[in-house]
Amino acid sequence: MRRILYIVFLLGVLACGLLLYWRRSRPAQPREAPITGTAVPVPPPRLIPVIPSREAGNDAGRIVLDERSLMQQIRDSLTSNPRLAEALAREGRQRFPDSPDSEERDMLLVSALFNQRRLDRARREAYFYFERHPDGRFAKDMSLLTGAHPRPAGPKP
Secondary structure: OHHHHHHHHHHHHHHHHHHHHHHHHOOOOOOOOOOOOOOOOOOOOOOOOOOOEOOOOOOOOEOOOOHHHHHHHHHHHOOOOHHHHHHHHHHHHHHOOOOOOHHHHHHHHHHHHHHOOOHHHHHHHHHHHHHHOOOOOOHHHHHHHHOOOOOOOOOOO
16 A cells, blocks of 8 residues: 555656646747836727718818728727727727717727737726726626626715
């Protein structure tokens, strides 16, 4: 019986040694740089060409991308090109901050970050979503996707 215990112990030590050796011999996986308090400027995305429209009093034609087509581009590029979807969602947030589609756009931004495997950024954006849309219709999906939950309101005075 004692011999069997010694053999099992020896095999366990060898297995642990091989496991440690295997972990150290693998190349290190790149880690994301720590996020500082300053925002990194996102270059303007390349957009699908839109028919130029002329505004009243302005002779030069100017391309105006409305929010509806911007949202459609974000939805279309969410899985195929999540970086573009992120850039478009950030642009939409900047151009149309209080629009009716802002809740869905914030959800699509979190999904784009999740598809890029940038989970820490997705979680931060999820908390931004919960602050901005406390009773949002995508709150449950956001919680399931990122693991973030809305903060409780606390006791009522």
